[in-house]
Amino acid sequence: MKRIVSGIKPTGELTLGNYLGAMRRWGEMSANPDHEHFFFVPNLHALTVRPEPKTLHTDSRAAVAWLLAMGVDHDHSYIFMQSQVPAHSELTWILNNYTTMGELNRMTQFKDKALKSGAEGQLVGLYDYPVLMAADILLYDADEVPVGEDQKQHVELTRDIATRFNNLHGDVFRVPQPTVQSEGARIMNLQDPAKKMSKSDTDDSGNILLTDDEKTIVKKISRAVTDSGSVVSTGADKPALTNLLTIHSILAGKSIEELEAAYAGKGYGAFKEDLADIVVETLAPLQKHYHQLMSEGNTKIDQALEHGWWRASELANAKLAQVKEILGLF
Numbered sequence: 001m002k003r004i005v006s007g008i009k010p011t012g013e014l015t016l017g018n019y020l021g022a023m024r025r026w027g028e029m030s031a032n033p034d035h036e037h038f039f040f041v042p043n044l045h046a047l048t049v050r051p052e053p054k055t056l057h058t059d060s061r062a063a064v065a066w067l068l069a070m071g072v073d074h075d076h077s078y079i080f081m082q083s084q085v086p087a088h089s090e091l092t093w094i095l096n097n098y099t100t101m102g103e104l105n106r107m108t109q110f111k112d113k114a115l116k117s118g119a120e121g122q123l124v125g126l127y128d129y130p131v132l133m134a135a136d137i138l139l140y141d142a143d144e145v146p147v148g149e150d151q152k153q154h155v156e157l158t159r160d161i162a163t164r165f166n167n168l169h170g171d172v173f174r175v176p177q178p179t180v181q182s183e184g185a186r187i188m189n190l191q192d193p194a195k196k197m198s199k200s201d202t203d204d205s206g207n208i209l210l211t212d213d214e215k216t217i218v219k220k221i222s223r224a225v226t227d228s229g230s231v232v233s234t235g236a237d238k239p240a241l242t243n244l245l246t247i248h249s250i251l252a253g254k255s256i257e258e259l260e261a262a263y264a265g266k267g268y269g270a271f272k273e274d275l276a277d278i279v280v281e282t283l284a285p286l287q288k289h290y291h292q293l294m295s296e297g298n299t300k301i302d303q304a305l306e307h308g309w310w311r312a313s314e315l316a317n318a319k320l321a322q323v324k325e326i327l328g329l330f
């Protein structure tokens with residue numbers, strides 16, 4: 001049986017970027033009986049932005065509710081909370097000794113974040129983030145890790161760490177494969193198309209949140225920046241329109257060319273109105289399910305976490321015990 005590992009970090013409210021780049025396929029993928037699919041909430045990863053404890057707790061539960069709302073709800077798919085499986089932290093320390101600073105220095109996500117606030121002041125946790133991610137994957141002998149474009153480099157590093165460890169100690173870890181869906185791999189901010197739509201952004205005006213109501217979605221899309229001219233088309237000189245057309249194309253299941261032809265001569269206004277409609281229509285049933293789960297006193301969320309914790313602990317503890325024995329650890 002194929003094992004697949006996916007995570008959704010509780011660092012803020014989930015965005016349309018998370019949905020289009022990753023989560024929209026998770027319900028369907030998890031229904032495949034030939035796959036054992038692990039969906040975890042990397043709440044230890046979230047500490048790298050030092051969230052308010054109450055917010056972290058709420059965002060973590062909300063991530064579980066979104067997973068359930070997306071249809072991740074099967075006997076052979078497991079949702080769990082990273083901090084409830086201590087093997088993740090323990091294997092990270094071990095793998096720190098199989099990873100070089102040169103490798104971590106090359107991680108573009110760290111470089112981007114370090115650029116914003118300076119490398120010297122960065123937390124060690126942020127620097128070490130890719131090693132914790134390697135532990136998240138290697139503990140489960142994952143065959144596949146579906147990620148957005150931005151996380152691909154981290155999975156490549158995981159492969160290098162696993163291969164290095166295996167070369168020294170035998171065939172211990174399965175070397176995972178990143179799978180990046182071609183469409184929607186990088187959805188950009190509606191106010192700044194040079195920047196990825198990110199849930200940890202403090203300014204939400206350029207992010208469509210999965211919880212946004214109709215009025216907010218219409219407002220954010222109508223205020224989305226556009227490129228010069230008035231023709232609805234993609235192109236290197238049209239990053240804003242390219243982003244909006246990408247979102248529309250995925251949600252409508254139509255090619256960009258079809259959309260360009262449909263909006264020829266119509267201008268940005270009509271295009272934005274239709275885009276807002278389709279975003280609202282797509283999110284409405286998911287939001288209904290999500291709000292139901294969040295208002296149920298957490299029963300379904302707790303049940304899902306217990307089911308997931310049991311299977312995740314079983315596999316992770318066995319892998320960690322194997323590694324410790326090989327290394328002469330007690």
Ligand code: AQP
Pocket residue numbers: 007008009010011015017018019020021022023146147148149150151184185186187188196197198199200201
């Ligand atoms: N803008 C995006 N476009 C396409 N895919 C995206 N993903 C995130 N943003 C976009 C994909 O969503 C999955 C879950 O992401 P994550 O929460 O684990 O981490 P992230 O990539 O760091 O997401 P954010 O929203 O940008 O969070 P912050 O602001 O905390 O850094 C991943 O598969 C990711 O590629």
